[in-house]
Amino acid sequence: MLSLIIAESSLELVPRELQSHISIKSHAKKLGKYPSEILLDNSWHFAAMKGLENEIKRGRPDIVHLCLLAATSIPLYHENEIEIYVHTVDNKVIILGDNVRLPKSYHRFAGIIEKLFKDKVIKTDDSVLMELKKMTFDELIEMIEPKSVIALSPDGMPSNYQSVGKELDDSCLIVGGFQKGAFSDEITQHIDRTYSIGEQSFEAHVVISRILYEYEKTIFM
């Protein structure tokens, strides 16, 4: 079984120190929620986020949405051949259940994630769709116990999706859930091999689409 970790994802609720900022208060009001209940989102909260610690890896829930849609709309996930985790920049982990149909509409996705951050679990009558745990990357890797940990990052060894796809059985694949920057040391110390695809830096959702497609070919064809 392949595990996918979208690591250090820029997904969190508005942190306490920004909750009284005017741009955040007015955005929360529009949504009919308290500032503490809404996702930090650079596209609305840019002014408030200026100078925030580790700013480059924060406030991009849209990236996580696109990554999760890329990973869950495919046969690999429908056939339960992949486990999906979102590790966040402030060390929380979303464990995704089987056969979850995430909304393509962003505001609905945000609503679910905000509910998850509040309630720690989203479930139906007979299954758990998502769970949120306070968990470091260390602890997550310890829980998964993969055969090997393989990361995709622009600073890795040059390769291509097809070759990397063939190496993934029983591995844990790491893709960064942030816009820019490199993995922190806490992540890199667990990585066995890092590969780079192409010369440009790609959007995380494109990397996930392509690598999972190539892996899917190795197991379904």
Added chain:
Amino acid sequence: MLSLIIAESSLELVPRELQSHISIKSHAKKLGKYPSEILLDNSWHFAAMKGLENEIKRGRPDIVHLCLLAATSIPLYHENEIEIYVHTVDNKVIILGDNVRLPKSYHRFAGIIEKLFKDKVIKTDDSVLMELKKMTFDELIEMIEPKSVIALSPDGMPSNYQSVGKELDDSCLIVGGFQKGAFSDEITQHIDRTYSIGEQSFEAHVVISRILYEYEKTIFM
């Protein structure tokens, strides 16, 4: 050169007959716009849309957003090896310029498209990013003059992305920009070959990601 048409896309401004519906008026107010200026969106306007003509192909701008991100975040587009058109269910066509970086954040995307519907063009000082024309699918095909027109649809001949990718040179690829249903006759009469991939019906953004990736391999490798 490959052309991609996202056909009969569920993208339009709120039509006149729905502009006075309470759910639409209150949503427009929240956005600080008139009902006539906002995109029809099933996830907000579900109540208003009940019983609307051709409902199944309307009010899903999120699908178009995901399709365009899948098609524009890749080397094929960055290297100007593909032309991208969004044909809408009410016969408008968005012609996408070169090297356009669409926002991943949905509300920013919606803002740009709403501006495009109003102004008919989005440009910077030295280039046209997007143009909107009143144009039928017939007229669009006539303008593109492709060598052949190839569609992906669940009712086509069984094939796979790799094989279809090898057929695409100088062709026009058609993917439906709607949630459910089949192409209308106006579209099918122009199609030379229709292929189906897999047994399930896939999300349009997944189909676009995979087929463009396979086509990209044939020209860059």
